[in-house]
Amino acid sequence: MTDLSPNLQDQPRVGLFVTCLADLFRPSVGFAAARLLEQAGCRVEAPLAQTCCGQPAYNSGDRASAKAIAAQVIDAFESFDYVVAPSGSCAGMLRRHYPALFADDKAMAARAEDFAGRCWELVSFLYDVRGVRRVEASFDGAVAYHDACAGLRELGIAEQPRALLASIDGLTLKEVAAGETCCGFGGLFAVKYPDISIHMVSNKTAAITDTGAQTLLAGDLGCLMNIAGRLSREGSPIRVRHVAEVLAGMADGPAIGPEINKGDR
């Protein structure tokens, strides 16, 4: 892939917000994101002072902790031209919710507002900001793409991943029926209301199975772990990956969760 801006000075400095789930469960997603950003002509750094975007506290009603974590993220990433996360949910938190968190603190609100404007979800950053229209990856088979709620509704991410996936040789994209419906993850919701969560994810895995695709992709590890966990419990041979892995041509490693072959079930 050709760099859009080969001159080092013109290359934006991007802080990779790797997300707590990718950090703990799937570093491959972070490395795939870094590769994609570099291919798109960015200088990538991943500050080690990062932990989490603060959503678990924010969505549990602990506003004070959420603010403290948000302030820490802003401190760690403020110096970058852009902050990019391989997650619509975390990027949505940085972009949409940080300014709201500091609404009662004028100085911080201004910082959060300026910061939020430079925060992006990975695929939309590649497509909308860096103008990437095709990736030099190949993938053999049919994939279904799941629209994660926060990316879809808070950030308007729908066409960008589909367009980039369509540029991959050998890849066929399948649409999931009722694709706008949540998979039932919802962070702590999944453990607080497991019966409802399982009902929702089972509807989702049924719709994914109906597409006939052998691989499921999405841009958010929360949804992916929920869907992969349910597929694996169902004994499904469908492989689950973060969309960045496929776009970066790094889909040769193990998928998320077990790999069940058709004969095994």
Place this chain on the structure above:
Amino acid sequence: MQITTPQFSANAKDALADKDLQMALAKLRAGFTARRGKATDRLPEFDALCDQARAIKDHVLANLDDYLVRFEAKVIECGGQVHWCVDAAEARDVVLALCRDAGAKSATKSKSMIAEEIALNDHLEAHGIEPIETDLGEYIIQLAGEPPSHIIAPAIHKTKDSIADLFVKHHAKYGFDQRQDEASALLEEARQVLRSKYFEADVGITGANFLVAENGSIVTVTNEGNAELTQILPDTHIVIASLEKVVPTLEDATTILRVLARSATGQEFSSYTTFSAGGRRDGDLDGPSAFHVVLLDNGRSAMLGGEFQDMLRCIRCGACLNHCPIYGAVGGHAYGWVYSGPMGAVLTPQLIGIEAAGNLPNASTFCGRCEEVCPMRIPLPKMMRHWREREFETRLQPAVSRLGLALWSWFARHPTAYGLVARLAAWGLNRVGGRNRRIGWLPGAQGWTADRDLPAPEGKSFRALWAAGKR
């Protein structure tokens, strides 16, 4: 009505196991959402109308006292009376007193969520006045002794069979001794029973979709024409409405009407939309001689100026219920009180207290679909989060959750310590996952693992690998 909101999880479990309910909900999820989608697609100015509708209600809420006083003056001009009620008990007593003044033995009712909110039927019955629901869905659940399971489709959870059973049981006394199996025959039977009730009733009680300040009229919206018969035939018409239903002008009411039916059922307009002001005037051929508006506050004025004010824009279209994956999974009864779905998750804690209703704003994935389809642009997820904040501030969450959250947030604020724990967890969980890379059981995580696996981590944390120079 007994509040079962604290047992939301148990209610949900029952609902998920109820096959009839699940079939009804699957139909509702597909039908209502598709019809709304078509209706809004056909109207290019739908979004602009939603903005206007929101602006109208925001203006009303900023000047609520003024418009309510104007509305009352116009009602009096039309020969009616407005009764201001602080809470449910006062509203019940006022309605009962008005029924007694009219010497009523029975009262017909058209659909009103406010009547549900104040448990009016129980109160009237306890005092010897027979309330008769005239909306078919409401009539069915009245016979069944159940609350509505949806704000615009109250009997959506009922199958044709269960309705036939109810009619056999309750209509024998009217001479209907044949069990009907066809929907049209059941409908015809209900019409015949209700027809005589309309004429016998001494009082007609309706809700109101709008109260119009400029001329004191009320607006009702139905698909059955039952609100019209309810308000025209008896000698007394009582309107029960909460105070945020007021709009300044007829023009404002019609603007909001253009988004109401489209959002609710996907109709451009409901079959019957009736504007009526006051009772019978000289020369009128029909209509009640007495006209009363019972105006209910019940905690709503306390929402003004606070973080829940936007909820008062709600026009009860039900779009948030129809598009909510939680409502779509468990239906309305699981919510344990009158209001369900996202709008119920925000409103119920205000009306019965967050102590009892804490489950409702928590039972959301914040998927955002409700806010997306709300024609009044109510930020429902944001307000559910505000309720969670209230719970946190008043220490209502279980001690274990609070401790877990406190521990987690301490680590999240200490990156070095967090990094160590993440490395350890990545390594440990990877070992637990073994060669299959799946974790089928984890102590303390049964909520996750009971019916789904936890995919095991790759083994090292990203930050550890990155710090070690991997690229």
